[in-house]
Amino acid sequence: MGPPAFDDAFVHDLDALFAWRRDVRRFRTDPVDEEVLRACLAAAHRAPSVGNSRPWRFVRVSDHGRRAAVAESFARCNAAAASGYDAERAARYRTLKLAGLHEAPVHLAAFCDGATETGLGLGRASMPETLAYSVVGAVQCFWLAARARGLGVGWVSILEPDSVTAILAVPPAWRLVAYLCVGQPVEEHSDPELERHGWQAEDTRGCTLVER
Template sequence: MTPDHAFPVAQRDAVYRAIRERRDVRAQFLPDPIPAEVLARLLNAAHHAPSVGFMQPWDFLVIDSLEVRRRVHGIFARENEKGAQRFSGERQQVYRRLKLEGIVESPLNLCITCDRTRGEGPVLGRTSIVETDLFSTCLAVQNLWLAARAEGIGVGWVSILDQDELAEVLGLPERVYPLAYLCLGYVSEFLDQPELARSGWRQRLPLTDLVHGNGWGHALEDEALQQALGEVARP
């Protein structure tokens, strides 16, 4: 018998629920402030993310200044117009109708950065793939996002920003990269499906099309796994 390290069923299901119901929130923010103790729990969850070589390359910039957020929103507005111009016809019209940020509407913004020099000298596990510091910081973002969902807090990642301008607004050292600019706050609702899926922009790909066996494009030899994949992917 192998040791049973599994969570109790209710706790296990809660983890999967947070993953399934996590949303990129843009338009449902409420003005209610996030209590300090709740925000501290979220930041602690992010800080407990795994990192290659245990380098922990992240820092957290808590941004509640309306002036700073308005400056960041100005960057977004310029870059969003550039983004709209990349599409044409009906696709551009749909793009312009999408709500793609909540920088000012949310009560709090958070920038999670990556210090690309952290670790002092060669970092264990980073000698072949130098981008593992960025990958590790993304794990901190996901930890925070799932913890936020469990707390009833929405998170929106604003990716339509000029990173150099953002770094200047936030006064970041040259070695520090602004990896994720997030909007945080309690919300009026969590949508039953991702907003881009609901708007018709793009739908979730079938999981069974994305799992390969022993090499790219090879079918799974385990028929039971293939069947199980189809079952878990059902709504």
């Protein structure tokens, strides 16, 4: 059987999916259907990876104590980040909602397994960072699959990676790449929230392509 044919309508819908993938921070507390979540994780597993290493390791964080500890890490990092701006910018920073840790029904931590033997090290001897980049690709696949099914995803980067790794008690070779909040969005927007709330101007430059 040959490859599928993607018609103009599909390409239009795919472009719309990219536009509506936005980082979500405002979630409803309704539970996420388990089959839908599993389908999104299956899509993540189809991501490309260096040497077919598939180094992603997803951890669902359901324990209330662990969730609270992650939220405390966010609070510390968020306060420290605000203190790095001048008074005016810091005041604006504090008005931004930068995580949905208390509302999102699903928390997923995505780790890179640096000790994976899958792929036998192929393709990463000179660029070992491609192992972590592969996890980022899996996160993006998960994100698009979730958005296509009506779920929102928020990537929380204002965290202490070592603290989160310890909180989740994962193997020492696992490196935190992403902490994701997942659930149904409270509101829908195709523009970035940081532009909408005046943190930065709209970026109209498009994709940068440099010729050499």
